Amino acid sequence: MIRSHLDGIVAWTQTRRTNGFLEAINGLFQAAKRKARRVSGILCVRHNMAERSMYAKQEDNESGLGRGGANAVDPQRTH
Numbered sequence: 158m159i160r161s162h163l164d165g166i167v168a169w170t171q172t173r174r175t176n177g178f179l180e181a182i183n184g185l186f187q188a189a190k191r192k193a194r195r196v197s198g199i200l201c202v203r204h205n206m207a208e209r210s211m212y213a214k215q216e217d218n219e220s221g222l223g224r225g226g227a228n229a230v231d232p233q234r235t236h
Contacts, residue, residue, distance in 0.1 A: 171174065
């Protein structure tokens with residue numbers, strides 16, 4: 158086991174530096190990637206919601222129901 162890590166042990170005895178600094182930077186990069194995934198997911202949801210509402214408006218208008226849909230009240234109609 159020591160033979161497999163001998164290069165790292167010798168490097169540490171010569172420089173007295175560890176890889177803690179690199180591990181800290183790696184942690185910052187990993188955190189940034191996680192945050193970017195969350196933001197990307199939120200943007201995708203917003204985009205999908207906008208597309209759905211856009212298509213819903215087109216479908217309502219194409220079906221002839223107009224703005225109010227099937228429950229719209231006709232002001233010309235008397236009971």
